[in-house]
Amino acid sequence: MATYKIQIDDEVRNATPAEAAVIDAQHAEAEAQEQAQADRAAAKQAVLNKLGLTADEAVALFS
Amino acid sequence: MGANAQTSVPLFTAGEVLTAANQNISAGTGVPVFATTVTRDAAFGGSGEKVLAEGQLAYIEASDIVQYYDGTSWATLGPSTSGGLNLISATTIGSAVSSVTVSNAFSATYDNYRITVNGGSGSTEANLNFTLGNTATGYYWSYAGVEWSGTTAFGGGSNQTSFFAASTQTKGTFLNMDIFNPFLSDETVINTRYVNLKTATTGTSLSIGGFVDNTTSYTAFTLTPSSGTLTGGTIRVYGYANS
Numbered sequence: 001m002a003t004y005k006i007q008i009d010d011e012v013r014n015a016t017p018a019e020a021a022v023i024d025a026q027h028a029e030a031e032a033q034e035q036a037q038a039d040r041a042a043a044k045q046a047v048l049n050k051l052g053l054t055a056d057e058a059v060a061l062f063s
Numbered sequence: 064m065g066a067n068a069q070t071s072v073p074l075f076t077a078g079e080v081l082t083a084a085n086q087n088i089s090a091g092t093g094v095p096v097f098a099t100t101v102t103r104d105a106a107f108g109g110s111g112e113k114v115l116a117e118g119q120l121a122y123i124e125a126s127d128i129v130q131y132y133d134g135t136s137w138a139t140l141g142p143s144t145s146g147g148l149n150l151i152s153a154t155t156i157g158s159a160v161s162s163v164t165v166s167n168a169f170s171a172t173y174d175n176y177r178i179t180v181n182g183g184s185g186s187t188e189a190n191l192n193f194t195l196g197n198t199a200t201g202y203y204w205s206y207a208g209v210e211w212s213g214t215t216a217f218g219g220g221s222n223q224t225s226f227f228a229a230s231t232q233t234k235g236t237f238l239n240m241d242i243f244n245p246f247l248s249d250e251t252v253i254n255t256r257y258v259n260l261k262t263a264t265t266g267t268s269l270s271i272g273g274f275v276d277n278t279t280s281y282t283a284f285t286l287t288p289s290s291g292t293l294t295g296g297t298i299r300v301y302g303y304a305n306s
Contacts, residue, residue, distance in 0.1 A: 004161035005292070012157045022199055023161055023287055025224050030190050030289030037218060055214070 068098045068124060071106045072113040094120045094129065100137070103130075148177060151300040156183050158294050162287040165298055169246040169282050173302030176245065180238040180286065183296020185231025188261070190289040191238065192225035193253070195245060195281040202226045204253070204273030212264035226273055229257035231288045236296055246282065251275045 004015040004023050015023065048058055072095055073085060097103035100123055107115035117134035129140045151173075154165050169176060180191070194202075204226050205219035220227060229238035240255040252274045259267045286298065 005157075005159060006162045006164070007157045007160040008164040009154060009166050012160060015161065019162075022194075022224075025199065026192050026194075026287055027289055029224050030192070033190075033218075033220065 068096045068102070069106065070097075070102055071109065071111070073111055074113045094122050096122045096124065099123065099125045103137075147304045148301045149173075149304060151176075151302050152298075153300075154298045156293050156296045156298065159186065159292040160294070161292050162285050163293065163298060164283055164285040165300060166283045168284055168300045171246060172305075174244055174247060174305055175303040176242045177301040177303065178238070178240040178242060178284070179297075179299045179301075180229065180236050181297050181299070182235050182237075184233050184235055184294055185288055186233070186291035186294070187231070187288075188233070189231050189291050190227050191229040191231050191236060191257075192287045192289055193228035193240070193255075194225045194285045194287065195251060195275055196279065196283055198275065198277065198279060198281075199224045201276035202273065203276060204271055206269050206271040208267045208269030210264060211262075211266045214264075216267055216269065220273075222276070225287065226253055226275070227271060228253075228255050228286070229271075230259045230267075230269075231291065231293060232260045234260040236293070245284070246280050248278045248280050250278060251281065 002020060002024065004020050005012060006015045006019060006023075048055060051058070053061070075081065075085070095103075095106070097106060103121050103123065107113055107119075113119075115132060117132060119132040120140075121130050121132075121137070122128070123130060128142070130137045131140050132138075152165060152168060154163065156163050168178075185191075200222065202223040202225055203221055204223070206217065206227065208216045210216060228240060229236060236257075237260070238255060238257045240253060242254075243252040245251045253272070255271045257269055257271075259269070261267075286293075
């Protein structure tokens with residue numbers, strides 16, 4: 001488990017194991033979201049490639 | 064000049080007859096009332112008048128204020144100048160911290176709050192997550208934004224461990240958040256806006272809205288970058304006056 005320095009109001013100290021676990025969970029969740037976003041973008045691009053359209057052309061098509 | 068206004072603050076000598084008129088002036092008004100600061104100044108120190116000294120109070124009709132004399136000059140006691148938005152706390156973010164908690168941010172005094180984060184820097188570009196108290200579940204949010212290129216950006220999170228509030232940037236973090244009912248035993252609703260200070264075309268301005276799915280009463284919140292650390296900048300908490 002990583003060591004984190006945390007601040008509570010004006011006091012800065014090392015996180016307890018429980019506090020570090022909360023930060024780890026947030027980091028993991030953010031990574032998963034980033035991956036899901038990248039997957040969505042790749043899927044979108046694959047469809048555009050299949051259609052032979054640029055993103056701007058696809059937007060114009062549906063506007 | 065109003066019915067309570069007086070032009071002198073009389074002082075009595077031994078054996079002097081206290082008339083009804085005297086009584087009405089000296090005691091009936093409690094704090095002496097003057098039309099202006101000019102008549103206030105003229106009311107002390109003359110023949111048969113009280114000598115102005117430290118601790119003296121006065122009400123000025125012209126400006127609707129209560130003043131006290133500190134021995135040298137008059138100072139205004141009230142009314143207070145509190146407005147609709149009142150600063151509760153300002154926390155300077157330390158150096159290379161992985162999270163910042165602000166305690167005693169929320170109380171029974173206000174139902175709704177504005178939180179701002181201004182300046183400082185993140186060690187890397189990352190999400191800036193927001194949590195209430197020790198709650199690490201039940202955060203629901205969605206965002207909509209537009210990149211500098213004009214490309215739209217949408218997304219959301221359901222039953223997350225935190226609320227996605229902003230983005231940390233090496234150039235600084237700039238966030239404004241409105242938060243409703245965090246102290247009340249009701250669902251807490253959150254709206255934020257932030258600007259991503261990035262010159263690449265993927266730089267963004269975003270609006271994020273959501274809520275926390277419980278009715279817990281909170282007094283504290285924590286900001287945690289999804290990776291890296293924060294250094295510097297200020298977190299300010301303001302309360303919206305209930306009335």
